[in-house]
Amino acid sequence: MSRKLFSFPGGIHPPENKLQSLSIPIQAVPLPSKLILPLQQHIGAPAKTIISAGESVKKGQCLAEAQGFVSAAVHAPTSGTVVEIADHEIPHASGLTGLCIILQPDQKDQWIERQGIADIRNIEPTELVNIIRQSGIAGMGGAGFPTSVKLSPPADANIKTLIINAVECEPYITSDDVLMRERAAGVIQGVLILTHILQNQQSLVAIEDNKPDAIAAMQEALAQLNEPHNIEIVVIPTRYPSGGEKQLIQNLTGIEVPAGKPPLHVGIVVQNTATTYAIHRAIEHGEPLISRIVTLTGNALKQPGNYEALLGTPIEHLLEQAQLDQHQLSRLIMGGPMMGFALESANAPVVKTTNCLLAANREEYPEPEPANPCIRCGACAEVCPASLLPQQLFWFSMGGELDKAEQYNLADCIECGACSYVCPSHIPLVQYYRATKGELAKRNADLKQSDHARDRFEFRELRLAQEKAAKDAKRKARADASAKAQAAKKAAAELEAKNNPEGSGQSEGKGDSAASDSDIVKAALARVEAKKKAQAEAAASQTATNESTSQPETQDRS
Amino acid sequence: MKLEKVTSPHLHGRSDTGHVMRLVILATLPGLVALTWFFGWGVFINLLWAWIVALGFETLVVKIRKRPLGYYINDYSALVTATLLGLALPPLAPWWLTVVGVGFAIVIAKHLYGGLGSNPFNPAAVGYVVLLISFPAEMSSWVPARGIEAAVTPGFIDSLSSIFPVFGNLLGQPNVDIITQATPLDLFKQKQGLTTAEIWQPGSAFGHFAGVGWEWVNLGFLVGGIFLLQRRIIYWHIPVSMLGTLLLMSLIFWGGSGSESNGSPMFHLFSGATMLCAFFIATDPVTAATSTRGRLMYGAGIGLIIYVIRVWGNYPDAVAFAVLLMNFCAPLIDQYVQPRTYGHSQGQNKGHKQNKSKNSTSDQSDDS
Ligand code: SF4
Ligand code: SF4
Numbered sequence: 062m063s064r065k066l067f068s069f070p071g072g073i074h075p076p077e078n079k080l081q082s083l084s085i086p087i088q089a090v091p092l093p094s095k096l097i098l099p100l101q102q103h104i105g106a107p108a109k110t111i112i113s114a115g116e117s118v119k120k121g122q123c124l125a126e127a128q129g130f131v132s133a134a135v136h137a138p139t140s141g142t143v144v145e146i147a148d149h150e151i152p153h154a155s156g157l158t159g160l161c162i163i164l165q166p167d168q169k170d171q172w173i174e175r176q177g178i179a180d181i182r183n184i185e186p187t188e189l190v191n192i193i194r195q196s197g198i199a200g201m202g203g204a205g206f207p208t209s210v211k212l213s214p215p216a217d218a219n220i221k222t223l224i225i226n227a228v229e230c231e232p233y234i235t236s237d238d239v240l241m242r243e244r245a246a247g248v249i250q251g252v253l254i255l256t257h258i259l260q261n262q263q264s265l266v267a268i269e270d271n272k273p274d275a276i277a278a279m280q281e282a283l284a285q286l287n288e289p290h291n292i293e294i295v296v297i298p299t300r301y302p303s304g305g306e307k308q309l310i311q312n313l314t315g316i317e318v319p320a321g322k323p324p325l326h327v328g329i330v331v332q333n334t335a336t337t338y339a340i341h342r343a344i345e346h347g348e349p350l351i352s353r354i355v356t357l358t359g360n361a362l363k364q365p366g367n368y369e370a371l372l373g374t375p376i377e378h379l380l381e382q383a384q385l386d387q388h389q390l391s392r393l394i395m396g397g398p399m400m401g402f403a404l405e406s407a408n409a410p411v412v413k414t415t416n417c418l419l420a421a422n423r424e425e426y427p428e429p430e431p432a433n434p435c436i437r438c439g440a441c442a443e444v445c446p447a448s449l450l451p452q453q454l455f456w457f458s459m460g461g462e463l464d465k466a467e468q469y470n471l472a473d474c475i476e477c478g479a480c481s482y483v484c485p486s487h488i489p490l491v492q493y494y495r496a497t498k499g500e501l502a503k504r505n506a507d508l509k510q511s512d513h514a515r516d517r518f519e520f521r522e523l524r525l526a527q528e529k530a531a532k533d534a535k536r537k538a539r540a541d542a543s544a545k546a547q548a549a550k551k552a553a554a555e556l557e558a559k560n561n562p563e564g565s566g567q568s569e570g571k572g573d574s575a576a577s578d579s580d581i582v583k584a585a586l587a588r589v590e591a592k593k594k595a596q597a598e599a600a601a602s603q604t605a606t607n608e609s610t611s612q613p614e615t616q617d618r619s
Numbered sequence: 620m621k622l623e624k625v626t627s628p629h630l631h632g633r634s635d636t637g638h639v640m641r642l643v644i645l646a647t648l649p650g651l652v653a654l655t656w657f658f659g660w661g662v663f664i665n666l667l668w669a670w671i672v673a674l675g676f677e678t679l680v681v682k683i684r685k686r687p688l689g690y691y692i693n694d695y696s697a698l699v700t701a702t703l704l705g706l707a708l709p710p711l712a713p714w715w716l717t718v719v720g721v722g723f724a725i726v727i728a729k730h731l732y733g734g735l736g737s738n739p740f741n742p743a744a745v746g747y748v749v750l751l752i753s754f755p756a757e758m759s760s761w762v763p764a765r766g767i768e769a770a771v772t773p774g775f776i777d778s779l780s781s782i783f784p785v786f787g788n789l790l791g792q793p794n795v796d797i798i799t800q801a802t803p804l805d806l807f808k809q810k811q812g813l814t815t816a817e818i819w820q821p822g823s824a825f826g827h828f829a830g831v832g833w834e835w836v837n838l839g840f841l842v843g844g845i846f847l848l849q850r851r852i853i854y855w856h857i858p859v860s861m862l863g864t865l866l867l868m869s870l871i872f873w874g875g876s877g878s879e880s881n882g883s884p885m886f887h888l889f890s891g892a893t894m895l896c897a898f899f900i901a902t903d904p905v906t907a908a909t910s911t912r913g914r915l916m917y918g919a920g921i922g923l924i925i926y927v928i929r930v931w932g933n934y935p936d937a938v939a940f941a942v943l944l945m946n947f948c949a950p951l952i953d954q955y956v957q958p959r960t961y962g963h964s965q966g967q968n969k970g971h972k973q974n975k976s977k978n979s980t981s982d983q984s985d986d987s
Contacts, residue, residue: 070961075630154626232630307961320962393622398629405622419629426629433636433694434736438904439914440634443854447961450909453953470960478628485634486736492626 064265064295067315069308071446072300073479075232075399077271082235082358085366087243090382095144096164096373097410098124098135099151103199104206105131110162114145119173121349124162127194133207133413134197137164138351138371140171152376152395152412156405164373175347186258189344196343197350197413202226202237202304202333203396205414208340211332212258214325220259221328224313225252225266225337227275228297228304231397234417236354237334239367241268241275244338245282251337252292254344259330264292265313271299301399302477306331308446320473335416355379355411359420361389370411376418377407385420392426394419399478433486441480441490447473451480451490458493463504466497474498639852640695643899644702646847649839650895651706657832658761661710661778668782669705669717673697676725684730696735700724703743703899707892707939708750709761711773711781716757720746740946741906747939837894844898856911857918858897862888864922872930881930891929896921896938901945908952916952920945 101107108125112118118137125135142165149161178184178192194209214220225248229237241248248266256264268276279294286292295313302308307318309331316327324331332340335353342348351372358365363384370379376393394401396417441451449470457466474494481490654662677697681688691697704720724746732738751758773781847853869884887893892900901907901921908917921941928937 073632075632156624311961317962320960322962391623392625392629394627394629396627398627400627401629402627403623403625403629405624407622421629426623426625428623429625430631434734436636436639436694436696436736436905437907437909438636438639439854439907439909442909442911442958448958449960450953450957452909469957470963473960473962476627478630481628482630482632483634485636485639487631487635489626491628495626 064293064313066295066297066312069303069311069446070448071444071479072302072308073444073482074299075301075482077299078233078358079235079238079271081365082233082356082367083238085364087239087354088366088368088382090368090370090374090379092139092166092168092170092371093374093378094165095375096138096141096166096371097149097375098138098162098164098373099149099410099412100125100135100160100162101151102135102205102372102412102414103133104204105129105133105210107160108132108135108197110146112143112162114143116143117141117167118143118164119171121173121175121351123195123197123349124164127197127207131207131210133199133205133209134195134349135162136197136349136351138373139164139166140169141166150406150409152404152409152415154402161410177346178344181254181257181344184257186260189254189258193340193343195349196339198336198339198343199350199413200333201335201339201353201413201416203400203414203416205412208332208336211325211330212255214259214330218325219328220261220325220330221263222314222330223252223255223259223261223264224309224329224331225255225264225334226304226306226309226331227266227268227279227334228309229272229334230269230299230301230304231399231401231417232301233358233419234356234397235358236356236367236416238272238275240334240338240354241272242278245275245278246285247341248279248334248338249282249286249292250345251339251341253286253288253290254340255330255332255337256291261330262291264290265295266292267295267297267309267313269299269303270296302446302475302479305446305475305477307475320470350413353411353413353415355415356417357383357420358417359394360422360425361386361391361420370415372411372413374411375407376404376409376411379411379418380407380420383420386422389422390420391423392419392421394421398426399482400476429489430487432488435484435486435488438485440483440485444479444483446477446479447475449474454497455488455490455493458497461500463497463501467501471497471501636694636696640699642850642852643699643847644695646843646852647702647706647840647899649842650836651839653832653836653839654706654710657835658710659773659778660775661712661773661782662706664775664778664782665708665710665712665717666702666705668714669701669708669721670698672718672721673701673725676722680726680730684734691734694735696729697725700729700742700746703895704746706895707743707747709758711760711778712757713781714783716750716754719753720750722746723749736905738905739950741900741903741942743903744900744939744942744946748943751934751939833891834889837889840894840898844894847898847902853898853902854911854914856914857901857907857921860915860918861897861901861922861925862893864919865893865926868923868926872926887926887929892938893925896925896942900938900942906942906946906949908949908956910953910956910958912958913949913952913956916956917945917949920948 100110106127106129109128110125112122112124117140118124119140120137122137123134124137124143127134144163144165146160146162148158149163151157151159151161153159181189190209190212193212194207198208200206200208200211227237227241227248229235252264252266266279268279270276276294276296283290283292283294297303297309297312303312306324310324310327310329311317314329316329318324318327318329339350339353343350352369353372354367355370356365356367357379362380363386365383368379368382393404393407394417395404395415396402396419398419401417401419435452435455437452439452442449445451447470451474453469454466454471454474457463457469457471471494474491476491476494478491481488481492484490651662651666674692674697677692678688681691701721701724704724705717708717708720724742728740728742728745729735729738732740844853844858848855848858865887866884869882869887872881873883882890897918901918908914924941924944925937928934928940934940
């Protein structure tokens with residue numbers, strides 16, 4: 062493949078450590094005694110339960126549905142009984158708990174009725190997006206952004222490029238790698254579905270060159286496709302964080318996504334491999350998202366590998382399958398070593414975003430070394446993929462200079478950790494950035510509130526002025542008001558006389574009929590049209606704001 | 620099961636400040652060998668003495684500041700300062716010169732400003748300039764390099780007793796008479812009347828192209844510098860822009876080989892402390908500009924100032940002055956030369972944007 066790559070600044074080459082989990086094919090996991098299903102496994106509003114404790118459910122049955130536009134449904138990964146809906150530990154960087162549905166499997170594994178679509182070509186894209194939404198699919202590369210949202214661009218968005226992020230640049234993680242090795246055809250089918258939905262001009266599947274087997278499998282699957290397609294497998298050089306969404310876009314297209322805007326803004330949609338595969342399962346097999354491939358790795362495991370786990374499987378149960386040595390385990394990371402977070406306990410369940418569990422021992426991940434002073438060596442700036450000045454940001458963070466940090470574009474830091482990785486003084490830079498980002502968010506929220514207060518005040522002044530003006534106008538107009546009212550009454554009576562039953566029926570219709578001559582009907586139609594348009598616009602702007610606010614968090618961490 | 624709470628990234632590269640500094644010291648080796656060969660054991664003795672003094676001062680200050688000693692000594696930065704200063708001193712500099720210079724560098728230039736990382740001026744350069752201004756005579760008495768007519772390179776004992784007269788007395792050699800001579804850069808300044816052809820006569824102090832001995836010394840530091848570049852301890856921007864500017868300036872103002880010549884490019888590149896500065900002093904990250912473009916400007920500035928002072932100024936060599944002057948400018952450069960952040964258009968870093976919005980709000984208030 063000789064597609065021209067555009068590269069991206071910075072980046073590092075940490076030891077890959079991927080072989081450990083690649084020695085065995087994808088393993089099945091025996092059913093655990095209970096499944097814990099958090100209502101929020103995605104970015105956005107938590108799902109709303111539609112069952113209650115004590116109910117029996119079947120495999121694939123919807124337990125909680127999406128609530129609002131940016132949300133994702135939750136389904137039963139197996140058949141069984143809902144024991145309770147209660148707070149439970151969830152995988153979270155700060156060890157939070159969250160509302161979860163606790164499901165006790167009945168060991169029958171009985172599916173609900175499934176209906177796949179054999180040929181998508183005659184199906185409306187919106188219908189496909191709807192199925193994806195109802196299947197509870199959210200970005201499985203680590204961010205968990207509801208997929209249907211990314212697939213509902215505003216009508217005027219011209220999507221040129223679909224990028225499948227199969228880069229998996231984080232060390233240790235191989236879940237996308239094995240998925241492509243073993244189920245390449247399914248991934249390709251998923252890409253076809255996405256292409257049908259987005260009507261994009263080109264579809265690029267980006268894979269790092271350290272996965273030759275996956276590349277071969279994908280190319281093979283592509284070669285066997287006997288229908289026209291616009292899919293291209295693009296092999297990119299291995300360099301962390303080449304799988305960062307923005308970096309990948311820059312590398313493949315040379316385009317930089319403007320700060321604070323979603324990739325949609327430049328006509329690009331990025332989807333992760335596992336997500337793409339889940340879309341294929343949902344559309345063509347009628348299976349909602351109830352399981353995923355998780356890489357289990359790290360020196361505390363005797364049998365590292367990739368395991369296909371039901372969502373909700375307690376992490377403990379999963380680690381047992383990989384023969385965890387309890388005494389060895391010192392750090393348990395969800396995600397990769399660069400961007401993943403340490404879990405406080407193994408009681409939390411596997412969720413949609415759990416691509417990897419890294420059970421490390423002390424040798425592998427020693428305690429962090431004490432930080433030395435910054436020697437301003439610039440190594441951090443050299444590797445920053447966002448072209449920031451990490452050492453300056455560090456100074457501002459330390460000194461609590463929030464304005465300065467903001468001016469130096471702290472908001473554009475993707476928290477990839479490359480700077481901390483190379484810092485010879487072992488300064489936990491990203492830790493400082495997170496704290497400062499938090500403070501900034503808080504401060505800006507406060508600011509907003511005071512802005513609101515000011516707005517409210519100004520609005521009130523304006524309203525009072527307007528009321529006064531209106532009163533004056535009223536007084537002036539009072540004289541001829543009665544005359545006008547008379548005239549209006551007359552006119553209305555005339556119109557009513559002209560009205561017929563047919564016309565009123567049509568006014569409720571879709572508004573595509575111009576059959577009636579009646580003025581009233583026309584007026585009514587116009588009103589309906591205007592209302593629809595206003596709603597559509599409101600919805601569109603809603604989408605846009607939703608997207609732009611939540612987008613910065615959707616860095617696909619593959 | 621007790622699990623660690625550590626935030627990402629969990630991985631760390633192998634680089635380490637102490638390790639970096641050790642490599643910097645190691646990389647001075649070829650230059651050190653060349654200096655010792657051409658100017659005698661004094662160079663080596665000076666260096667050791669500077670190390671001892673530096674460790675002594677570092678310990679003292681850290682104790683006074685009540686900080687953990689191991690932590691500070693382990694970053695090796697005091698030794699790097701001592702090494703650079705030691706290498707720049709005349710080979711037979713009396714022991715107290717080293718004490719004053721190193722003391723000033725460590726105590727005042729580094730610790731008084733808050734310690735490693737917070738010092739705005741390169742400590743070695745500060746130490747050197749203080750000595751040059753306070754003790755010009757001692758600072759300009761170099762022994763002639765081995766290979767110059769009538770040059771006698773002092774042996775180990777001679778060097779030792781001339782640096783520490785105490786040893787001379789003990790060994791019964793109280794007065795070592797060592798001939799000193801100005802460096803080629805000095806000579807060049809004084810010999811304005813001669814044509815370059817006359818200067819380059821065989822046997823004169825000017826060697827093949829940049830002064831006997833000095834050519835090799837500079838080559839030695841160049842080799843060490845390339846080693847550092849290759850190990851990615853330093854980046855190419857500062858050395859290349861500094862040497863490039865020096866080259867460019869000396870090409871433009873060369874003036875041929877007549878008596879008005881300002882020296883050939885080779886002469887400027889391989890004389891004095893050029894290479895030591897390019898790869899070891901100017902590249903001190905603490906006091907340099909930080910961004911890539913900033914470093915290019917910083918290096919170019921040093922090259923420019925070195926040339927200007929060497930050719931039109933009062934001092935024969937100007938490395939330390941040039942570095943200090945640019946140290947002064949580094950924060951300014953950093954302020955104005957920020958790299959363009961991903962997804963922002965050029966010149967649209969929020970730093971500038973905010974200024975603009977400030978202006979625009981004031982405009983608005985004017986309007987209303
Ligand atoms: S890598 Fe570390 S020591 Fe070097 S400039 Fe960045 S923060 Fe400072
Ligand atoms: S964590 Fe932020 S500052 Fe550090 S390298 Fe990544 S993007 Fe740059």
